Amino acid sequence: MRAIQYFNFRNSLAALNFYEKHLGATNIRRVGGDDPRFQDMPDEYKVDDDFTMHASFEIMGETFYCSDTYKHRKIDNSGAIVSLTFNYEDEADRQRAIDFYGRAIEGGCEVSIPLGETAWSKLYGIFNDPFGVTWMINAE
Known part of the structure; x- marks a missing residue:
């Protein structure tokens, strides 16, 4: 078993881009709202194409996960x-x-x-x- 830090962001795409450019994130994998698996979702659960359902990335050899907050709601990560x-x-x-x-x-x-x-x-x-x-x- 491993413990993996899971972040929620208002805009995971921006975070992933920043982490790649400035913190050297690698092996970025992302499942967005435009993924075909979500095309048949009921309208009340549909999200924007740029919504991150789930992503993983590595920094300094460690794996991290993240996703967007529902409807890109603000989140305070000050305790992370x-x-x-x-x-x-x-x-x-x-x-x-x-x-x-x-x-x-x-x-x-x-x-x-x-x-x-x-x-x-x-x-x-x-x-x-x-x-x-x-x-x-x-x-x-």
């Missing part, structure tokens, strides 16, 4: 926190974490805690993405 840990002693792993954090900030994510040494970690930082998700980088 992703903690990505890495081996500080592994130079390649450490550099991947540094590069990931840098790309996120360059892409428009907001710094909460600058990436650096703390009393509890040799390398630690937090940023918030434009969709309300908090990302924590932490050396093991």
Whole structure:
């Protein structure tokens, strides 16, 4: 069994595009409202073609799921926190974490805690993405 973070967004397409461009998301798979499986749904359940019924993607080798909120209703993701840990002693792993954090900030994510040494970690930082998700980088 695995635990996989599942996000709800008002606009998953925008989030998926941002994650791909700025956080390096890969293996993006999406089932939209235009999928043929949903053509015969009763009118009261029909959604727009750009509605994300379900999507999956990978960031830093971890899998995440997401979907849109029904009728693109607003959602507050301020409690959604992703903690990505890495081996500080592994130079390649450490550099991947540094590069990931840098790309996120360059892409428009907001710094909460600058990436650096703390009393509890040799390398630690937090940023918030434009969709309300908090990302924590932490050396093991």
